[in-house]
Amino acid sequence: MATMTKFQTNDKHRFLLNMGPQHPATHGVLRVILEMDGEYAMGIDPVLGYGHRMQEKMAESRVWQGFYPNTGRMDYVGAMPFNHGYVALIERMAGIEVPERAEYIRVITSEMNRISSHLLGIGAYVLDLGAFTPILYAFDDREDILDALEDITGSRLTYCYYRVGGVLKDIDDTFIKRTRAFIANFRKRIPMFNDLVTGNIIFIKRTEGVGIITADMARRYGATGPTLRGSGIPYDIRKSEPYSVYSHFDFDIPTGKNGDSLDRYNVRIMEMEQSLRIIEQALDKLPEGPVLAKPKKTKLQEGDCSFSVETARGVLTYYLVGDGSEVPYKLKIRVPSFSNLSLMEEMCTGMLIADLVSAMGSLDLVIPEIDR
Amino acid sequence: MQQIIDMIQTYSLLRMLIAFLILIAIVFANAIVMGYLERKIAARIQRRWGPMEIGVQGWLQMILDGVKILGKQLIVPKDADRFLFRLAPLLCFTPVIMIFAVLPFSSSLYGINLNIGLIYIIAMASINVFAILIAGWSSNNKYSMFGAMRAVAQNIAYEIPILLSLLAVVLTTASFDLQKIVEAQSGLLWFVVYPNLFVAFVIYLIAGCAETNRAPFDLPEAESELTAGFHTEYSGFAFGLFAIAEYGNLFIMASIATIMFLGGWNGPFGLASGPLMGAVWFMLKVFILMLVMIWVRWTYPRVRFDQLMNLAWKYLIPFSLVNLLITAFLVKMI
Numbered sequence: 091m092a093t094m095t096k097f098q099t100n101d102k103h104r105f106l107l108n109m110g111p112q113h114p115a116t117h118g119v120l121r122v123i124l125e126m127d128g129e130y131a132m133g134i135d136p137v138l139g140y141g142h143r144m145q146e147k148m149a150e151s152r153v154w155q156g157f158y159p160n161t162g163r164m165d166y167v168g169a170m171p172f173n174h175g176y177v178a179l180i181e182r183m184a185g186i187e188v189p190e191r192a193e194y195i196r197v198i199t200s201e202m203n204r205i206s207s208h209l210l211g212i213g214a215y216v217l218d219l220g221a222f223t224p225i226l227y228a229f230d231d232r233e234d235i236l237d238a239l240e241d242i243t244g245s246r247l248t249y250c251y252y253r254v255g256g257v258l259k260d261i262d263d264t265f266i267k268r269t270r271a272f273i274a275n276f277r278k279r280i281p282m283f284n285d286l287v288t289g290n291i292i293f294i295k296r297t298e299g300v301g302i303i304t305a306d307m308a309r310r311y312g313a314t315g316p317t318l319r320g321s322g323i324p325y326d327i328r329k330s331e332p333y334s335v336y337s338h339f340d341f342d343i344p345t346g347k348n349g350d351s352l353d354r355y356n357v358r359i360m361e362m363e364q365s366l367r368i369i370e371q372a373l374d375k376l377p378e379g380p381v382l383a384k385p386k387k388t389k390l391q392e393g394d395c396s397f398s399v400e401t402a403r404g405v406l407t408y409y410l411v412g413d414g415s416e417v418p419y420k421l422k423i424r425v426p427s428f429s430n431l432s433l434m435e436e437m438c439t440g441m442l443i444a445d446l447v448s449a450m451g452s453l454d455l456v457i458p459e460i461d462r
Numbered sequence: 463m464q465q466i467i468d469m470i471q472t473y474s475l476l477r478m479l480i481a482f483l484i485l486i487a488i489v490f491a492n493a494i495v496m497g498y499l500e501r502k503i504a505a506r507i508q509r510r511w512g513p514m515e516i517g518v519q520g521w522l523q524m525i526l527d528g529v530k531i532l533g534k535q536l537i538v539p540k541d542a543d544r545f546l547f548r549l550a551p552l553l554c555f556t557p558v559i560m561i562f563a564v565l566p567f568s569s570s571l572y573g574i575n576l577n578i579g580l581i582y583i584i585a586m587a588s589i590n591v592f593a594i595l596i597a598g599w600s601s602n603n604k605y606s607m608f609g610a611m612r613a614v615a616q617n618i619a620y621e622i623p624i625l626l627s628l629l630a631v632v633l634t635t636a637s638f639d640l641q642k643i644v645e646a647q648s649g650l651l652w653f654v655v656y657p658n659l660f661v662a663f664v665i666y667l668i669a670g671c672a673e674t675n676r677a678p679f680d681l682p683e684a685e686s687e688l689t690a691g692f693h694t695e696y697s698g699f700a701f702g703l704f705a706i707a708e709y710g711n712l713f714i715m716a717s718i719a720t721i722m723f724l725g726g727w728n729g730p731f732g733l734a735s736g737p738l739m740g741a742v743w744f745m746l747k748v749f750i751l752m753l754v755m756i757w758v759r760w761t762y763p764r765v766r767f768d769q770l771m772n773l774a775w776k777y778l779i780p781f782s783l784v785n786l787l788i789t790a791f792l793v794k795m796i
Contacts, residue, residue, distance in 0.1 A: 105604070107604050107605075113689060114689060115687065129608070129767065216763065219763040219764060220677060220678065220680070220762075220763045220764025221761070221762060221763035221764070222504070222508070222760055223507055223508050223760050223761060226508040226509060226510065227508075227509070230509060290762065290763065292678055292762055292763045292764075292765055293763050295765070295766070295769060296763060296764075296765070296766055442766065442767065442768070443608075443687055444687050444764075444766045444767060445766065447687050
């Protein structure tokens with residue numbers, strides 16, 4: 091392997107450490123080759139491809155409807171926005187109007203999915219730092235979301251709920267009641283989580299000043315999502331080019347100051363609060379009407395089109411080239427975790443291995459999304 | 463019957479053999495009880511049930527796990543040092559039994575009473591470091607080696623505050639004999655209520671937590687960094703021995719704290735403590751201390767290695783030194 095020989099020519103006192111793809115801290119199947127000098131990682135080389143499933147090629151070899159289920163299987167932690175980007179892309183291309191109620195339902199379910207994704211991300215991050223308990227508290231709340239979403243979408247993780255022209259199924263009163271109960275409950279849980287984890291002196295010592303990403307660095311690598319906002323840049327697709335009905339709601343974009351791991355963690359906590367606000371407003375304003383428009387055309391027109399959405403990890407862009415048939419000529423997917431991962435080498439070089447785990451965990455990477 | 467008792471009393475070798483068998487049984491039983499308690503309490507802290515299937519509230523689970531682990535093969539990794547790889551778990555386990563032999567469970571219930579009991583315990587406890595180093599070295603695995611190196615550095619750093627804080631008690635009682643130290647606390651007051659010895663007690667608890675490699679100081683086996691640290695490559699009963707030794711060391715740590723600071727087998731407020739009742743008091747205190755350590759383990763995140771070293775060299779050692787000086791001064795004056 092090329093990287094192996096690159097490292098071998100270096101100083102004799104250094105040695106290689108193969109972290110992953112089966113390492114507990116590289117969630118999923120990321121492999122990182124580390125060139126170690128004692129406990130310091132002097133060279134970092136992420137190796138990708140262990141979860142590659144050729145999603146883009148699959149999109150090119152079937153009718154566009156056949157790609158629905160694949161969208162939920164890239165980022166399996168936050169699948170709803172991936173659904174959303176794909177259907178919105180086709181809608182933009184074919185010029186299909188979506189009923190307002192369907193858009194509201196999309197926002198509600200997307201935001202709930204964002205909360206569940208952040209809960210998992212935070213829980214797993216604290217687990218990386220060696221605290222075993224908080225992840226189970228996070229999962230306790232996440233369970234409420236999954237139960238509610240399971241009722242209307244039929245799945246708990248890899249959703250395939252959105253359709254071109256709306257959503258598959260209307261939400262019912264039980265769902266609304268459950269969601270409101272969850273919001274009330276979760277509002278109380280966030281301070282508790284802050285008391286237990288965020289204020290802990292060991293946690294602060296492990297995250298403050300670790301893995302600093304400056305605003306300039308974040309821009310250069312094209313980082314998005316909480317990773318970018320943790321560095322103090324208030325960029326969020328939901329605000330900067332509002333899609334769906336996000337412009338109807340009042341919410342803030344939380345940002346950090348120093349761009350360290352603690353800031354990224356705090357941004358995630360604050361984003362969950364903002365998501366709660368959005369869901370609450372959407373439930374209050376929820377209009378009546380149909381949830382699925384009848385699509386007129388089934389063929390993709392010639393030309394290209396792109397659509398960006400804000401997932402839990404950052405900006406997701408679908409870019410599609412059509413040739414007039416039902417099968418896409420080319421579908422390019424730009425995923426946030428890939429850019430965020432590329433930050434790692436510059437961010438982590440010269441770090442202790444314990445800090446490396448802390449910094450890597452704070453990026454909240456989902457590897458199958460990078461590999462696709 | 464009388465014949466057998468006579469025989470046991472005549473032949474001291476036979477007596478020692480029986481005592482050691484009983485001690486091994488105690489060490490194993492301790493691992494089973496503590497393993498069960500740890501899983502149950504961890505489950506309680508994490509809002510789940512823990513073992514429930516085998517027996518009422520899953521109390522047979524650990525015995526079943528022990529039987530399962532007995533049936534597993536010990537896989538020796540390629541290019542490992544086969545002799546040392548097999549030696550390490552034994553070396554980790556044996557000192558635990560050796561230490562259990564001198565612990566005074568009550569005024570007349572102990573394996574053997576040494577007049578240098580404390581020194582003996584500290585010396586035996588240090589062998590644990592060798593075992594971990596050998597385990598990490600012989601595994602031929604970089605993660606194991608990392609864990610082993612961390613363990614050595616950590617144990618060397620934390621043995622000093624442990625010794626210094628225990629010396630404060632030794633100065634007060636002028637004896638290394640564990641029985642005498644316990645007897646010195648037979649009045650109303652245990653050593654822990656004296657301000658200077660209370661500081662020593664707190665330092666001992668923190669350092670003891672690190673010495674037994676428990677969270678938040680479990681760096682030698684830091685899961686998210688080093689997969690499983692020094693016992694990454696171990697399987698089967700060799701792994702089991704490490705686990706049993708870990709609980710054994712935890713018990714030893716708690717029992718030394720009990721003997722030195724919490725009055726050993728003395729009851730609270732000068733309550734009666736005969737040979738049998740004394741053992742009950744002793745076990746009660748030891749288990750309360752161990753439960754506190756389990757509670758801490760499942761609550762806090764792990765510290766970083768340099769922070770761990772800072773804590774020992776910058777805070778615990780100076781504090782315990784000053785505390786020792788104050789104690790020496792007080793002993794001289796009063």
